[in-house]
Amino acid sequence: MALKRKNGRKLDELRPMSAEVGIIPNADGSAMFVFGKTVAIAAVYGPRMLHPQHMQNPETGILRVNYDLLSFSVEDRKKPGPSRRSQEISKVTELALLPAVDINEFKNTVIDVQIYILQANAGTRTAGINAASMALANAGIPMKSLITSVAVGKLDKELVLDVDDEEEHFEEGEGSTDFPIAKIYGTDEYSLMQMDGKLPPEMIPKALDMADEAFEKIYEVQKNALKSYVSGEDVK
Amino acid sequence: MSSMRTSNITKDTLRKMFLEGKRFDGRGMFDLKNFEVEYDVSYKAEGSARVRMGKTDVVVGVKMQLEEPYPDSPNKGNLMVSGDLLPLASPRFESGPPRFNAIELPRLIDRMIRESGMIDLSKLCIREGELVWTVMIDIYPINDDGALIDAASIGAVAALHNTVIPGIKEDRADYVNRTKDKLPLSDETIPITFTFYKLGSSLVLSPTREEEEACDAKITWGISKWNGKHMLNSCQKGEEIPFKKEEIIKIVETLPKLYDDTLKKLKKFLK
Numbered sequence: 001m002a003l004k005r006k007n008g009r010k011l012d013e014l015r016p017m018s019a020e021v022g023i024i025p026n027a028d029g030s031a032m033f034v035f036g037k038t039v040a041i042a043a044v045y046g047p048r049m050l051h052p053q054h055m056q057n058p059e060t061g062i063l064r065v066n067y068d069l070l071s072f073s074v075e076d077r078k079k080p081g082p083s084r085r086s087q088e089i090s091k092v093t094e095l096a097l098l099p100a101v102d103i104n105e106f107k108n109t110v111i112d113v114q115i116y117i118l119q120a121n122a123g124t125r126t127a128g129i130n131a132a133s134m135a136l137a138n139a140g141i142p143m144k145s146l147i148t149s150v151a152v153g154k155l156d157k158e159l160v161l162d163v164d165d166e167e168e169h170f171e172e173g174e175g176s177t178d179f180p181i182a183k184i185y186g187t188d189e190y191s192l193m194q195m196d197g198k199l200p201p202e203m204i205p206k207a208l209d210m211a212d213e214a215f216e217k218i219y220e221v222q223k224n225a226l227k228s229y230v231s232g233e234d235v236k
Numbered sequence: 237m238s239s240m241r242t243s244n245i246t247k248d249t250l251r252k253m254f255l256e257g258k259r260f261d262g263r264g265m266f267d268l269k270n271f272e273v274e275y276d277v278s279y280k281a282e283g284s285a286r287v288r289m290g291k292t293d294v295v296v297g298v299k300m301q302l303e304e305p306y307p308d309s310p311n312k313g314n315l316m317v318s319g320d321l322l323p324l325a326s327p328r329f330e331s332g333p334p335r336f337n338a339i340e341l342p343r344l345i346d347r348m349i350r351e352s353g354m355i356d357l358s359k360l361c362i363r364e365g366e367l368v369w370t371v372m373i374d375i376y377p378i379n380d381d382g383a384l385i386d387a388a389s390i391g392a393v394a395a396l397h398n399t400v401i402p403g404i405k406e407d408r409a410d411y412v413n414r415t416k417d418k419l420p421l422s423d424e425t426i427p428i429t430f431t432f433y434k435l436g437s438s439l440v441l442s443p444t445r446e447e448e449e450a451c452d453a454k455i456t457w458g459i460s461k462w463n464g465k466h467m468l469n470s471c472q473k474g475e476e477i478p479f480k481k482e483e484i485i486k487i488v489e490t491l492p493k494l495y496d497d498t499l500k501k502l503k504k505f506l507k
Contacts, residue, residue, distance in 0.1 A: 076307075084339050091336045092472070099478050174462075179471070189478035193455065195471035196351045198462060204488045208481055 003158040006166060012210055014150070014162045014217060015123075019130070019225035021138050029139025031225065033131035036164055037121035042131035044139040047109035061106030065094035067115040067128050074120050089125050090115075096129050096149065096182040096192035102142040111141060121165045122178075126151050129182050129192065134222050138229065146222050148215040149182035149192060152207045154199055159207055161214050174198045181211045185219050247435075247450040254438035261444065266490055268430075268442045268498060269383065273394045273505035280411075283399025283419075287391040290444065291381035293325075296391035297374050298399045301409050305361065305368040313360025313368045317346035317392070319375030326380040326445075342375060344385055344429065344472055345392050348458030349373075351469040352427035355396065359420035367407055371399075371419070382448040383441075385456055389429040390502060396421060397506045426506075427460035427469055428498055432487045439483060441494075453477035455487065459495045466492045 003011070015036030024030035027043035034040075050056045067090045069078045082090075093115065103111060113135065115128040129149035137143060153163035156173030163178060170176040177197025183190050190208075199207070257265055269290035277284035283298035305312060321329040321338045329338075349355065360369040373395065375388045401417045403410035433440050433451035440447060448454075458470035468491070473479060 084343065087336070087339055088343055091340075092474075095474065095476060098476055174467075184478065187478075188480045188482075190473070190481065190484065191478040193471055193473040193479070193484070195468065196347045198351065198467040198469060201459070201466055201468055201488045201491050204468075205481075205485055208484065 003155055003160075005155070005160065007164060009160075011158060011160045012213065014214055015164065017218065017221045019134060019221050021134055021225045021229035027135070027139070029135040029137070029141070031131045031134035031138060033127045033134065033222075035123045035127045035162060037119055038123050038127045039118040040115060040124060040127035040131040041118060042113060042115045042128065042135040044111060044113050044132075044135045044141065046111035046139075047103065047106040047141075048112075050108060050110035056108040058107055059104075061103035061109045061111060063094055063098050063101060063103060063111050063113065065090050065097065065113045065115065065132070067093050067117075067125065069117045069120055069124065073117045089128075092192055092194060093125060093129055093132065097132060097136065097147055099189060099191050100133070100144045100147050100184045101136060102144065111136075111139075122163055122168045123151050123180075125149070125192075126180050126182070130218060130222060134226060137226055145185045145187060146219060147182055147191065148185045148218045148222070149180065150211055150214040150218060151178055151180040152211050153178055154197060154203070154207075159203060159210055161210055179207055181208070183211070183215055185215060246446060250447060250450045251436050251438070254435055254440060259440070259447070263442075265439065266441045266494065268386075268494070271387065271390060271501070273390065273502070275394070275398050275507065281395075282402060282414075283395045283397075285391050285394035285398055286378075287387045287394065289383060289387040289390070289442075291379060292377070292384055292387045293379040294375060294377050294384065294387045294391045296376075296388065296395040298395045299372045299374070300369050300399070300402055301372070302362065302367055302404065302407060303370045305365065309357070310365040311361045311368075312357040313355075314370040315346065315350055315355065315357065315373075316370060317342040317349065317373045317375070319388075321380070322376055322378075325377040329377075329380070340472070340474070341385055341388060342373075344456055344458070344470060345373070345375060345388055347470040348389055348427045348429055349392065349396075352425050352458065352460040352467070353462070354393070354422050354425045354427055354460065356420040356422070362404070369401070371396075380445065382443045382445040383431060385431050386429050386442060389427070389458070393426055393428065393502070394505060424464075425460045425462055426499060426502070427458050428495060428502065429456050429458045429470070430491060430494060430498075431456040434477065434479065434483065439487065451475070453479060455479060455484070457488070457491060459491050461495075466495065
């Protein structure tokens with residue numbers, strides 16, 4: 001028997017998405033990405049000279065990612081400043097973005113990507129990656145393609161897409177599983193993969209297929225936001 | 237010399253050898269290093285284990301203390317995993333604030349244990365909302381010769397199986413008059429992590445330090461059994477190079493048998 005999602009979504013239905021580019025005038029590139037009630041904003045600064053100098057790499061540019069939750073984005077106020085969780089997400093986000101950007105020519109420089117969550121309702125790292133990907137493109141950083149990201153979930157025995165906060169606390173049967181994935185769009189390269197929960201190994205191929213279908217939809221949202229930013233600029 | 241990174245020559249040699257399915261130590265590509273488990277690293281700990289996996293050597297200790305529960309789980313004990321990559325264990329580990337690898341290791345073990353449900357934390361509640369046991373697992377490598385996470389996962393599971401709950405005196409842990417009680421652990425669910433590495437198009441398990449440093453990507457899976465079925469409990473992809481779909485599927489397909497074989501060896505050591 002198929003599982004009914006409390007929020008009324010179909011198993012493979014994403015939350016409503018929206019995206020906007022160029023939201024932070026000071027940044028070289030910026031974007032917002034929304035999955036339902038989860039809102040992520042990202043800014044890109046650079047390439048710029050990396051200080052302290054001893055951290056510079058004469059062979060390539062460096063990508064440096066910082067992800068964090070704003071203190072009021074969650075129910076129990078988050079103490080400002082990096083936590084182990086945010087440090088881990090910053091690093092895996094950096095690794096998710098890095099294979100898509102071509103920064104070898106920007107020697108000795110750094111490209112800083114700052115991601116903040118205004119409102120957290122599950123899927124913050126995936127929304128953050130989608131926003132950062134657009135912000136990098138907006139900053140004119142040479143890229144192979146956009147990076148698209150979504151979490152496949154599992155509620156009891158059923159795979160679902162893009163779980164929200166309430167679903168993340170689902171405890172019946174096999175409980176709730178979270179399987180965030182990122183892919184360089186249009187390639188066969190999965191650059192982020194994390195998971196916690198209970199997922200039978202034989203369900204992995206189907207979970208990846210579900211993510212692939214979601215990436216098509218996410219890419220459309222990203223592309224349209226970038227396009228409307230560019231055409232908006234033409235009008236000015 | 238020991239602090240030099242793997243040279244390009246070694247990397248090239250390994251790349252060629254891996255393509256032929258060969259390794260310096262003669263193992264197959266998906267052969268785990270041999271391991272053994274010892275106990276009683278410290279009699280002051282509630283439980284402890286030392287795992288030697290090839291030349292990688294890790295100690296894991298469990299301490300327990302009475303604390304307030306977390307607000308979102310008032311009737312459950314707390315679990316905390318931490319550790320440090322001691323400069324004692326490798327020329328590559330440095331003192332100072334923890335680098336990413338030092339943050340990642342305990343978090344991966346935490347997720348493997350927590351998500352597998354191997355500990356019944358609800359049985360570690362003394363008074364709901366007031367007093368519960370906190371189980372603290374600490375992981376320290378003594379010598380890192382690669383595949384540290386996988387050795388640590390075995391060490392953590394062994395140390396938990398070896399743990400004896402302290403007594404309670406005036407709402408505090410009594411470490412002198414211990415109970416004879418073990419932790420409420422599942423007989424069936426015994427999680428283990430397996431970390432696969434990639435060099436070029438070759439996949440390899442349980443690398444030595446030299447192999448590990450030559451590789452460009454890694455992915456760690458935590459797996460256990462639950463209600464008679466294999467269950468993946470945790471996953472994390474690391475390093476800069478992505479994985480292809482067929483590579484992920486190939487890795488995942490090898491996991492159930494790899495887990496069964498490794499569990500059989502591990503069970504010989506579990507008390």
